[in-house]
Amino acid sequence: MTAPQDTTVKPLRLDGITKHFGGIVAIKRFDLEIEPGEIVALVGDNGAGKSTLVKIISGMYQPTDGEIWVNGERASFRDPSDARTRGVEVVYQDLALVDLQPVYMNLFLGRELRRKPFGTLDRKTMASRTQALVEELDVRIPSARATLSDLSGGQRQGIAIARATHWASSLVLMDEPTAALGVAETAKVEELILKLKARGAAVLIVSHNMEQVFRVADRVTVLRRGTQVGTKRTEETTHNELVAMITGLSS
Ligand SMILES: Nc1ncnc2c1ncn2[C@@H]1O[C@H](COP(=O)(O)OP(=O)(O)OP(=O)(O)O)[C@@H](O)[C@H]1O
Ligand SMILES: [Mg+2]
Numbered sequence: 001m002t003a004p005q006d007t008t009v010k011p012l013r014l015d016g017i018t019k020h021f022g023g024i025v026a027i028k029r030f031d032l033e034i035e036p037g038e039i040v041a042l043v044g045d046n047g048a049g050k051s052t053l054v055k056i057i058s059g060m061y062q063p064t065d066g067e068i069w070v071n072g073e074r075a076s077f078r079d080p081s082d083a084r085t086r087g088v089e090v091v092y093q094d095l096a097l098v099d100l101q102p103v104y105m106n107l108f109l110g111r112e113l114r115r116k117p118f119g120t121l122d123r124k125t126m127a128s129r130t131q132a133l134v135e136e137l138d139v140r141i142p143s144a145r146a147t148l149s150d151l152s153g154g155q156r157q158g159i160a161i162a163r164a165t166h167w168a169s170s171l172v173l174m175d176e177p178t179a180a181l182g183v184a185e186t187a188k189v190e191e192l193i194l195k196l197k198a199r200g201a202a203v204l205i206v207s208h209n210m211e212q213v214f215r216v217a218d219r220v221t222v223l224r225r226g227t228q229v230g231t232k233r234t235e236e237t238t239h240n241e242l243v244a245m246i247t248g249l250s251s
Helices: 050-057 080-085 103-107 124-136 153-167 183-198 211-217 237-245
Strands: 012-021 025-035 041-044 065-070 072-077 086-093 171-175 202-204 219-224 227-233
Touching: 012 050, 025 050, 025 202, 025 219, 025 227, 041 050, 041 183, 041 211, 050 072, 050 202, 072 227, 080 086, 086 124, 103 124, 103 153, 103 202, 153 183, 183 202, 183 211, 183 219, 211 237, 219 237, 227 237
Parallel strands: 041 202, 041 219, 086 171, 171 202
Antiparallel strands: 012 025, 012 065, 065 072, 219 227
16 A cells, blocks of 8 residues: 555645855745645845746746746746746736737737638737636726727736736736736736636735735745745734744844
Protein backbone atom coordinates (compact mmCIF):
# COMPACT_ATOMS: atom_id res chain seq x y z
CA MET A 1 0.00 0.00 0.00
CA THR A 2 1.27 3.42 -0.85
CA ALA A 3 0.72 6.27 1.55
CA PRO A 4 -2.16 8.58 0.66
CA GLN A 5 -0.91 11.61 -1.19
CA ASP A 6 -2.06 15.19 -1.19
CA THR A 7 -3.69 15.21 -4.61
CA THR A 8 -5.07 18.74 -4.35
CA VAL A 9 -3.48 20.65 -7.18
CA LYS A 10 -2.69 24.24 -6.31
CA PRO A 11 -2.91 26.89 -9.01
CA LEU A 12 0.29 28.33 -7.54
CA ARG A 13 2.98 27.06 -5.22
CA LEU A 14 6.18 28.99 -4.56
CA ASP A 15 9.01 27.21 -2.80
CA GLY A 16 11.94 29.22 -1.50
CA ILE A 17 11.89 31.87 -4.21
CA THR A 18 15.05 33.97 -4.00
CA LYS A 19 16.16 36.78 -6.30
CA HIS A 20 19.48 38.61 -6.31
CA PHE A 21 20.21 41.70 -8.40
CA GLY A 22 23.99 41.83 -8.28
CA GLY A 23 24.68 42.28 -4.57
CA ILE A 24 21.08 43.16 -3.67
CA VAL A 25 18.85 40.42 -2.28
CA ALA A 26 15.43 41.52 -3.55
CA ILE A 27 13.54 38.36 -2.40
CA LYS A 28 14.68 35.87 0.19
CA ARG A 29 13.21 32.33 0.35
CA PHE A 30 9.59 33.25 -0.30
CA ASP A 31 6.96 30.51 0.08
CA LEU A 32 3.28 30.63 -0.81
CA GLU A 33 0.44 28.40 -1.95
CA ILE A 34 -2.79 29.74 -3.40
CA GLU A 35 -5.99 27.69 -3.63
CA PRO A 36 -8.47 27.87 -6.51
CA GLY A 37 -10.88 30.74 -5.83
CA GLU A 38 -8.58 32.31 -3.26
CA ILE A 39 -7.37 35.91 -3.26
CA VAL A 40 -4.04 36.55 -1.55
CA ALA A 41 -2.78 40.12 -1.07
CA LEU A 42 0.93 40.85 -1.18
CA VAL A 43 1.80 43.93 0.86
CA GLY A 44 4.95 45.76 1.91
CA ASP A 45 6.64 49.14 1.74
CA ASN A 46 8.18 50.65 -1.39
CA GLY A 47 11.10 48.54 -2.52
CA ALA A 48 10.05 45.52 -0.41
CA GLY A 49 10.18 43.25 -3.47
CA LYS A 50 6.50 42.90 -4.41
CA SER A 51 6.80 43.75 -8.10
CA THR A 52 9.94 41.64 -8.35
CA LEU A 53 7.99 38.64 -7.08
CA VAL A 54 5.18 39.24 -9.58
CA LYS A 55 7.74 39.52 -12.37
CA ILE A 56 9.33 36.24 -11.32
CA ILE A 57 6.01 34.38 -11.29
CA SER A 58 5.03 35.86 -14.65
CA GLY A 59 8.27 34.90 -16.36
CA MET A 60 9.75 38.37 -16.76
CA TYR A 61 12.59 37.57 -14.34
CA GLN A 62 14.17 34.23 -13.57
CA PRO A 63 14.54 33.41 -9.86
CA THR A 64 18.09 33.02 -8.52
CA ASP A 65 16.85 30.07 -6.48
CA GLY A 66 13.60 28.32 -5.61
CA GLU A 67 10.77 26.63 -7.48
CA ILE A 68 7.51 27.76 -9.04
CA TRP A 69 4.71 25.23 -9.45
CA VAL A 70 1.61 26.01 -11.50
CA ASN A 71 -1.29 23.54 -11.41
CA GLY A 72 0.96 20.90 -9.92
CA GLU A 73 3.64 21.21 -12.58
CA ARG A 74 7.09 22.67 -12.15
CA ALA A 75 7.20 25.93 -14.11
CA SER A 76 10.19 27.77 -15.40
CA PHE A 77 8.85 30.37 -17.77
CA ARG A 78 11.18 31.80 -20.38
CA ASP A 79 9.17 35.02 -20.65
CA PRO A 80 5.64 36.37 -20.00
CA SER A 81 4.20 34.92 -23.19
CA ASP A 82 5.43 31.50 -22.10
CA ALA A 83 3.64 32.05 -18.77
CA ARG A 84 0.46 33.09 -20.61
CA THR A 85 0.41 29.85 -22.55
CA ARG A 86 0.31 28.11 -19.15
CA GLY A 87 -2.70 30.14 -18.01
CA VAL A 88 -0.89 32.79 -15.96
CA GLU A 89 -2.12 36.34 -16.67
CA VAL A 90 -0.92 39.66 -15.24
CA VAL A 91 -2.74 42.97 -14.71
CA TYR A 92 -0.47 45.97 -14.13
CA GLN A 93 -1.05 49.41 -12.70
CA ASP A 94 0.22 51.02 -15.87
CA LEU A 95 -2.28 49.25 -18.11
CA ALA A 96 -0.41 47.23 -20.70
CA LEU A 97 -2.94 48.15 -23.37
CA VAL A 98 -2.68 49.71 -26.81
CA ASP A 99 -4.35 53.14 -26.92
CA LEU A 100 -4.96 53.51 -30.62
CA GLN A 101 -6.57 50.12 -31.12
CA PRO A 102 -10.20 49.14 -30.52
CA VAL A 103 -11.15 47.38 -27.31
CA TYR A 104 -11.49 43.99 -29.03
CA MET A 105 -7.93 44.15 -30.40
CA ASN A 106 -6.68 44.79 -26.88
CA LEU A 107 -8.63 41.80 -25.65
CA PHE A 108 -6.92 39.59 -28.24
CA LEU A 109 -3.49 41.26 -28.18
CA GLY A 110 -0.88 38.72 -29.30
CA ARG A 111 -3.62 36.10 -29.79
CA GLU A 112 -5.59 37.66 -32.62
CA LEU A 113 -8.12 35.50 -34.43
CA ARG A 114 -7.45 35.16 -38.14
CA ARG A 115 -9.44 33.95 -41.12
CA LYS A 116 -8.33 31.20 -43.39
CA PRO A 117 -6.83 30.97 -45.95
CA PHE A 118 -5.13 34.38 -46.05
CA GLY A 119 -4.72 35.08 -42.36
CA THR A 120 -6.61 38.37 -42.35
CA LEU A 121 -7.82 39.52 -38.94
CA ASP A 122 -11.22 38.16 -37.99
CA ARG A 123 -12.41 41.45 -36.50
CA LYS A 124 -16.06 40.47 -36.47
CA THR A 125 -15.58 37.41 -34.25
CA MET A 126 -13.14 39.21 -31.96
CA ALA A 127 -15.58 42.11 -31.54
CA SER A 128 -18.56 39.88 -30.84
CA ARG A 129 -16.66 37.74 -28.31
CA THR A 130 -15.39 40.89 -26.62
CA GLN A 131 -18.90 42.33 -26.50
CA ALA A 132 -20.22 39.13 -24.90
CA LEU A 133 -17.41 39.12 -22.34
CA VAL A 134 -17.82 42.75 -21.25
CA GLU A 135 -21.56 42.24 -20.95
CA GLU A 136 -21.09 39.10 -18.89
CA LEU A 137 -18.65 40.87 -16.56
CA ASP A 138 -20.70 44.07 -16.58
CA VAL A 139 -17.75 46.20 -17.69
CA ARG A 140 -19.59 49.26 -18.96
CA ILE A 141 -18.05 50.58 -22.15
CA PRO A 142 -19.71 52.20 -25.18
CA SER A 143 -18.79 49.32 -27.50
CA ALA A 144 -16.23 46.59 -28.11
CA ARG A 145 -15.31 48.59 -31.22
CA ALA A 146 -14.56 51.80 -29.29
CA THR A 147 -10.97 53.02 -29.45
CA LEU A 148 -9.21 52.36 -26.18
CA SER A 149 -8.01 55.95 -25.74
CA ASP A 150 -11.66 57.08 -25.57
CA LEU A 151 -12.24 55.10 -22.35
CA SER A 152 -11.79 56.28 -18.75
CA GLY A 153 -9.04 54.87 -16.52
CA GLY A 154 -11.55 52.62 -14.76
CA GLN A 155 -12.99 51.33 -18.02
CA ARG A 156 -9.49 50.63 -19.30
CA GLN A 157 -8.56 48.73 -16.15
CA GLY A 158 -11.87 46.87 -16.56
CA ILE A 159 -10.68 45.80 -20.02
CA ALA A 160 -7.30 44.70 -18.64
CA ILE A 161 -9.05 42.54 -16.04
CA ALA A 162 -11.57 41.23 -18.56
CA ARG A 163 -8.63 40.19 -20.72
CA ALA A 164 -6.99 38.36 -17.82
CA THR A 165 -10.33 36.76 -16.93
CA HIS A 166 -10.79 35.57 -20.49
CA TRP A 167 -7.35 34.02 -20.91
CA ALA A 168 -6.28 32.94 -17.44
CA SER A 169 -6.99 29.29 -16.88
CA SER A 170 -6.08 29.42 -13.21
CA LEU A 171 -3.91 32.25 -11.95
CA VAL A 172 -4.10 36.03 -12.22
CA LEU A 173 -1.38 38.30 -10.82
CA MET A 174 -2.21 41.95 -10.21
CA ASP A 175 0.34 44.62 -9.41
CA GLU A 176 -1.50 47.59 -7.88
CA PRO A 177 -4.43 47.36 -10.32
CA THR A 178 -6.31 50.30 -8.77
CA ALA A 179 -3.40 52.62 -7.90
CA ALA A 180 -4.32 55.05 -10.67
CA LEU A 181 -8.10 54.94 -10.12
CA GLY A 182 -10.67 56.98 -8.21
CA VAL A 183 -13.05 55.60 -5.58
CA ALA A 184 -15.92 54.56 -7.87
CA GLU A 185 -13.59 53.06 -10.46
CA THR A 186 -11.74 51.17 -7.74
CA ALA A 187 -15.02 49.72 -6.46
CA LYS A 188 -15.87 48.52 -9.97
CA VAL A 189 -12.46 46.87 -10.40
CA GLU A 190 -12.79 45.19 -7.00
CA GLU A 191 -16.12 43.75 -8.15
CA LEU A 192 -14.34 42.27 -11.16
CA ILE A 193 -11.64 40.79 -8.93
CA LEU A 194 -14.35 39.10 -6.85
CA LYS A 195 -15.93 37.73 -10.05
CA LEU A 196 -12.59 36.20 -10.97
CA LYS A 197 -12.54 34.53 -7.56
CA ALA A 198 -16.10 33.28 -8.05
CA ARG A 199 -14.96 31.65 -11.29
CA GLY A 200 -12.37 29.71 -9.32
CA ALA A 201 -9.25 31.63 -10.33
CA ALA A 202 -6.42 32.09 -7.87
CA VAL A 203 -5.48 35.75 -7.53
CA LEU A 204 -2.31 37.34 -6.13
CA ILE A 205 -2.84 41.09 -5.74
CA VAL A 206 -0.20 43.65 -4.77
CA SER A 207 -1.84 46.56 -2.97
CA HIS A 208 -0.83 49.52 -0.84
CA ASN A 209 -4.47 50.08 0.09
CA MET A 210 -5.19 48.35 3.42
CA GLU A 211 -8.95 48.85 3.16
CA GLN A 212 -8.81 47.13 -0.20
CA VAL A 213 -6.82 44.24 1.25
CA PHE A 214 -9.52 43.70 3.87
CA ARG A 215 -12.31 44.09 1.30
CA VAL A 216 -11.07 41.53 -1.22
CA ALA A 217 -8.37 39.24 0.15
CA ASP A 218 -8.77 35.93 1.98
CA ARG A 219 -5.16 36.01 3.14
CA VAL A 220 -2.38 38.57 3.17
CA THR A 221 1.36 37.97 3.06
CA VAL A 222 3.85 40.64 4.09
CA LEU A 223 7.25 41.42 2.61
CA ARG A 224 9.77 43.60 4.40
CA ARG A 225 12.95 44.37 2.49
CA GLY A 226 12.78 41.07 0.63
CA THR A 227 11.95 38.95 3.67
CA GLN A 228 8.53 37.36 4.08
CA VAL A 229 7.60 38.35 7.62
CA GLY A 230 4.29 36.52 7.82
CA THR A 231 1.02 35.44 6.26
CA LYS A 232 -2.36 35.99 7.94
CA ARG A 233 -5.99 35.31 7.20
CA THR A 234 -7.60 38.74 6.79
CA GLU A 235 -10.35 37.65 9.20
CA GLU A 236 -7.72 37.03 11.84
CA THR A 237 -5.63 40.18 11.58
CA THR A 238 -6.04 43.93 11.87
CA HIS A 239 -4.89 47.02 10.07
CA ASN A 240 -2.54 47.83 12.95
CA GLU A 241 -1.01 44.39 12.99
CA LEU A 242 -0.32 44.52 9.26
CA VAL A 243 1.23 47.99 9.53
CA ALA A 244 3.47 46.71 12.31
CA MET A 245 4.54 43.76 10.14
CA ILE A 246 5.17 46.02 7.15
CA THR A 247 7.26 48.55 9.06
CA GLY A 248 8.87 46.26 11.63
CA LEU A 249 7.74 48.63 14.38
CA SER A 250 5.41 47.24 17.03
CA SER A 251 1.93 48.76 17.09
N1 LIG B 1 15.87 45.09 -12.55
C1 LIG B 1 16.40 45.40 -11.36
N2 LIG B 1 17.73 45.57 -11.18
C2 LIG B 1 18.25 45.88 -9.98
N3 LIG B 1 17.52 46.04 -8.87
C3 LIG B 1 16.19 45.89 -8.97
C4 LIG B 1 15.55 45.58 -10.20
N4 LIG B 1 14.22 45.48 -9.99
C5 LIG B 1 14.03 45.75 -8.69
N5 LIG B 1 15.24 45.98 -8.07
C6 LIG B 1 15.39 46.26 -6.64
O1 LIG B 1 14.72 45.27 -5.90
C7 LIG B 1 14.08 45.83 -4.76
C8 LIG B 1 12.61 45.53 -4.81
O2 LIG B 1 11.97 46.29 -5.83
P1 LIG B 1 10.43 46.11 -6.23
O3 LIG B 1 10.18 46.93 -7.42
O4 LIG B 1 10.15 44.67 -6.29
O5 LIG B 1 9.70 46.74 -4.96
P2 LIG B 1 8.14 46.92 -4.69
O6 LIG B 1 7.84 46.23 -3.42
O7 LIG B 1 7.35 46.56 -5.88
O8 LIG B 1 8.04 48.51 -4.42
P3 LIG B 1 6.88 49.55 -4.79
O9 LIG B 1 5.87 49.46 -3.68
O10 LIG B 1 7.57 50.88 -4.74
O11 LIG B 1 6.33 49.24 -6.13
C9 LIG B 1 14.41 47.31 -4.79
O12 LIG B 1 15.53 47.52 -3.96
C10 LIG B 1 14.74 47.57 -6.23
O13 LIG B 1 15.61 48.66 -6.35
MG1 LIG C 1 6.09 47.62 -7.16
